[in-house]
Amino acid sequence: MFLPNEDFQPRDVSTSHLKFSETKQSKKITTTNAELVDSRIYGYHSVPKGSVTLKDLDPRVSVHFGIPSTASILAFDPIQRLLAIGTLDGRIKVIGGDNIEGLLLSSKPLPFKNLQFLENQGFLASVSNENELQVWDLERRCIASNLKWESNITAFSVIYGTHYMYVGDEYGFLSVLKYDAEEGKILQLPYHIPANLITGTDSFFHSCRDFIAQSSICCWCAPTTLVLIVYESGLIILWDVTEDRAVLVRGNTDLQLKNDKVVDSPNEVNYDQFTNTSDPEQEEKEISSLCWASSDGSILAVGYVDGDILLWNLLTSASSKDQRGQRASNNVKLQLSSVDRRLPVIVLHWSGNKFHTDRGGQLFVYGGDEIGSEEVLTILTLDWSSGIESLKCIGRVDLTLNGSFADMILVPNAGAIERSDTSSLFVLSNPGQLHFYDDSCLSALMSQPEKKYSIPAVQYPEVIPTVDPYITVAKLKLIQAEGSFSRAVSETILEAKHTVTAPCSNWPLTGGVPSQLSFAEDNAIKRVYIAGYQDGSVRIWDATFPVLSCTFVIGSEVEGIEVAGTNASVSALDFFSSTLSLAVGNEYGLVRLYRLIGNSDEMSFHLVTEGKREGLIL
Structure with a gap:
């Protein structure tokens, strides 16, 4: 170490430049700028010295380390153990183990509204804000195929374990796509479901507000395959794609409040039960999010714009021969706050109990609290071992976020046999922060009596x-x-x-x-x-x-x-x-x-x- 003098004291004299002087042992290096920078890292074209043209000077970023500051959406492949992070400017960062990172660049700097792996297939599907479907080849790190959709895509889902995809649009149509890996093309199959066929009426879709809000796949029992179709206006449909018919239709007319209870303390039974009503003037409850709350498709958790969360019991009704004759009687409503004006429930995710996945677990909620309240991620521990009508909230934790919320995703632990054995959590917040909570961390949270937490999560290990x-x-x-x-x-x-x-x-x-x-x-x-x-x-x-x-x-x-x-x-x-x-x-x-x-x-x-x-x- 070198000090200016014996009486050196720290002072505002910054060392701004340091440069070694070359000795006779060193050999002078003559290079062009293009030679000085590895073309594999920074995207420069390799050209002979002295022959650089304007066309060759096309620098582009092909390698990026860390989480982009504009990160906005997450996707996870539980088999390959890969995480994809979409951004607001058309980039996708794919992260694996041992410092493996890949950067995918779209031709247009647009946000992604959907992002999902074709699990264990080596492909990633995305939907941009301009309704362009893209399938990315992860090995080649490029777009393998794209398809411009003519209408606004409002729902997208990849069928688990296949190259098939469902697409829902603003007009209520449900279409089926397939990615043909051999031809490298996205194919639109002839099978599609128009809105009037789903609802059984031509007059139901009276405005653009009635469009598919979410879609998901539920394999009830082989060989029957049901697709869940949910409309923003509150209509819930289970459609049998093999029989081309609806096996269950539920809507706002199935709800009528009996009492008011709020999930504010884990020591109370906090839920609302609903009875049947056929009142056509029932006010619409607009849906903003949903997730399955069971592995067999019996319980569906639905979040609404008004801040309510409803747990729908679908199993009994779906097995009925008369799809419209039997109305659900075991629906439960959860409220995170007792105030009248609450935030919309933006995100819902479910983690089932390891041994009783269909009788309780943890519901992860973003939104639903009082407008203007502190930004938190709420974790509810629910139990209905005696039936959904006797649901109990046995724990609530509000996890304080580090930065503003962007997205979250639950991931199965390595080696988990069941897909429902999901207990680890990724939270993405702005700007570009990725936090990880493992199962032991979440278990410790739920075991404490305090309600709000701000705990040090494991951050992404940046290279x-x-x-x-x-x-x-x-x-x-x-x-x-x-x-x-x-x-x-x-x-x-x-x-x-x-x-x-x-x-x-x-x-x-x-x-x-x-x-x-x-x-x-x-x-x-x-x-x-x-x-x-x-x-x-x-x-x-x-x-x-x-x-x-x-x-x-x-x-x-x-x-x-x-x-x-x-x-x-x-x-x-x-x-x-x-x-x-x-x-x-x-x-x-x-x-x-x-x-x-x-x-x-x-x-x-x-x-x-x-x-x-x-x-x-x-």
């Missing part, structure tokens, strides 16, 4: 941290391609190289295949990326391949030795590969000089001031 800690200066350095010094730096960095481990043993993202470039026979280090941080630390990555790997993490302090100003923010740095020397300067004028020697049993430390030099063996 290059930029915020925590905060990055202040960085450089991409080229390593000399020839000579003994080049071999020395490669051996030193490869010796120290380590893989950034997952933050916890339950981290659910393990999929993906590492880049083949990482296994090249020529494992020489060609580039290093060096970053200095606000806490005084420095990190070094091997930047030879598109997937960077951490090699060194250097703290600002030396154990057992106190030097004033060592924790100050890094303001300048430089690296000289010929001598493996690293210089780091901070905002208080302190300069640290390191020589990288790989793994060693001992390290030497020299403190140099104007008047003395002290050497220590650490």
Whole structure:
């Protein structure tokens, strides 16, 4: 370490520039800008020296680390263990294990309103705000096929384990698509269901407000396949695609409030029961979200614009021969607040009990609370082991969010046999923050009597941290391609190289295949990326391949030795590969000089001031 003088005190004299002076041992490197930057990482075209044209200067980002700041929607493949994150500007980040990240770029910078994997197929389906359906090839990292839909798509669902997709539009039509992997095309099949066929009347759809809000697939029992069709105006239909008929129709006319109870305390039985009514003047309850609350399709949780949550018991009614004759009598309404004006229920997700998946579990709710209240994610623990009519709320937790809510998704634990064995949680918040809560964390939350929590979740393990800690200066350095010094730096960095481990043993993202470039026979280090941080630390990555790997993490302090100003923010740095020397300067004028020697049993430390030099063996 170098200090200006013996009486050095931290002061506002920032080190703004550091530069090693080349010696005779170093060889001058002459390159073009295109040669200095790896075309595989930054998208430059490889062209001979001196023949660069305007067409060749087309830089584009092909590799991106971390969560995009405009992230807005999540999707998860439970078999491949991959997470997809869609953004508001037409990008999709796909994340796997061992620092594997892929970036998919759409030709139009538009938000995605639907995003879903074709599970275990190597494809990802998306729907843009301009109603363009896209199927992405994950291996090739490009759009395999796209299809422009003429009307506004309001519902989209991939049939589990297949290449088939349901599409619902603003006119109430339900269409079936198929992605043909061999031809690389999205095909529209002749099977479609018009709204008047579903409802049995031509006059039902009297305005554009009556459109499909959500669609999902329920495989009731083989070979019968039912598709759930839900309209924004409150109509719920189970349609048998093999028999071309509705087996159940439910709507707002099936509801009439008997009493008012609010889910405010887990020590009370808080629900509303409804009885049958055929009053045609019944006020519409507009649907804003829904999810299955059982694995057999018996219970459906529906969120409404007015803040209510209804649990519909569909199993008994669906088995009835008369689809309109038997009205549901075991519906339950939940309210998160007793005030009149409440937020719409935007998101609903269900996690069933591991051993009794159809008799209770946890309902994750965003919305439904008082307008203007603190932004939280509510987790309700519900039990109806004695029947849905005797439903009990045995626990409630309001999880305080870090940033504004963007999306959430429940993921099954690795090795889970049943899809309903889902107990880990990803929460996406703005700007670009991804938080993970594993099952043990959620269990601890539900076991405490307090109602509101703000707990430290596991954040996404960024390859290059930029915020925590905060990055202040960085450089991409080229390593000399020839000579003994080049071999020395490669051996030193490869010796120290380590893989950034997952933050916890339950981290659910393990999929993906590492880049083949990482296994090249020529494992020489060609580039290093060096970053200095606000806490005084420095990190070094091997930047030879598109997937960077951490090699060194250097703290600002030396154990057992106190030097004033060592924790100050890094303001300048430089690296000289010929001598493996690293210089780091901070905002208080302190300069640290390191020589990288790989793994060693001992390290030497020299403190140099104007008047003395002290050497220590650490």
